Amino acid sequence: MSNLLDSVDLRTQLVGENRLELLIFQLNTSQLFAINVFKVKEVVKLPHLHMLPGSHPNICGVANIRGLSIPVIDLRYSIGMRAIERNEDCNLIITEYNRTIQGFLVGQVMNIVNMTWKDIQPPPSQVGKENYLTAITKLEREGMTRLVSIIDVEKVLAQIIQYDVQVSEDVLDQKLVEQMPGRKILIVDDSSTARAQIRDTLAQFGLEVIEKSDGLKALTMLKQWCDEGKNIHDEILMMFTDAEMPEMDGYKLTHEVRNDPRMSDLFIALNTSLSGSFNEAMVKKVGCNRFISKFQPDRLVEVVQDRLREVLGFEFVD
Structure with missing residues (x-):
């Protein structure tokens, strides 16, 4: 064997x-x-x-x-x-x-x-x-x-394993938390459990979630928005995507987004149960902005806050 x-x-x-x-x-x-x-x-x-x-x-x-x-x-x-x-x-x-x-x-x-x-x-x-x-x-x-x-x-x-979606107080930047309600985030993951974990974490801060179960469904929606003349950044703040999914994986999804000038600068975080240096290399290769191994509520919120700092012009702190 x-x-x-x-x-x-x-x-x-x-x-x-x-x-x-x-x-x-x-x-x-x-x-x-x-x-x-x-x-x-x-x-x-x-x-x-x-x-x-x-x-x-x-x-x-x-x-x-x-x-x-x-x-x-x-x-x-x-x-x-x-x-x-x-x-x-x-x-x-x-x-x-x-x-x-x-x-x-x-x-x-x-x-x-x-x-x-x-x-x-x-x-x-x-x-x-x-x-x-x-x-x-x-x-x-x-x-x-x-x-x-x-x-x-x-x-x-x-x-x-009982996954706790609570976020540590010392992670939160209250100025940024106040900016979260009503903003939309796209979650792409074939596991309903994984989507629920992210959704329940972000919902605590008034963030709205759009869910897609595979990369192809997500890409089709994003392209449709662009075809309709919508600004991708008016529709969503960022995207969390899994690596492994039916029909189109997260790496291919990211590659397709980066090669479409209408949405090439979309902020993308790879959120996957796959871990290790290989994923770090793949993130750089396909152009993801961040890599997070599942399931870390604090890291999820930290990434959202980092993205908000960029959008709102606050000083970026890694």
Whole structure:
């Protein structure tokens, strides 16, 4: 299994080209599930798990991986199915999201597939708001077309970690806070949980939020405003965008905005669960103004205040 991810570092070059690679796995059923390889640190056979009495019911124990204690989440149980039956096919997918490391208990891990974000579609609206998917795609396997469900890991983690949207008092500049009510901010993220976290943080200050679930929807709206002769800065103060999204990722979205002279100077902050120096490099490459790893209410508000300083002519303080 270790060979499966030996070249994962080389695969990150796909990010920013509107491409991704998915790690395909099962949850002791024939149905196929996936998460983005870029968030996967390692895949190992299921080790011995140490029980934690009183822990969240989605936590099935703690694994010791090379001296590091990693909480293990039963992914099958977390998305509303029966707890996974542990057997020789079970594996542990170790991931990094939002600056934390956790393991997901899954069944058989199949393979890695290379795809374009244009092949990734939002789940049908008829499935309701309580589903645990950010997207779906199709995969040709053994002469058959198989549906692959891409897990909304943000939502899974939000069930366990209580995210606090309160902002520290020492972060707030009251002169700027007074200027926030009524100003609009565009949020682009395929996770409804992630959008809600940002929306609830900003709503405390009277900021109005426009939400889009993928980069293509956001770009279409922005271009429509420009086609109608609207000044982009009269419509929104700035945009927060995720990196990974169906149809068009945040890097491609930023690239398209920067190459349209009608909105090329839009203030864009990349807000993503992907972390590390790679993202910092991609921010510079595509021209984002800021990079924030999820979920940090203080940083979100700091970025909004910095943008307001620019707009209102206050002295900019980094």
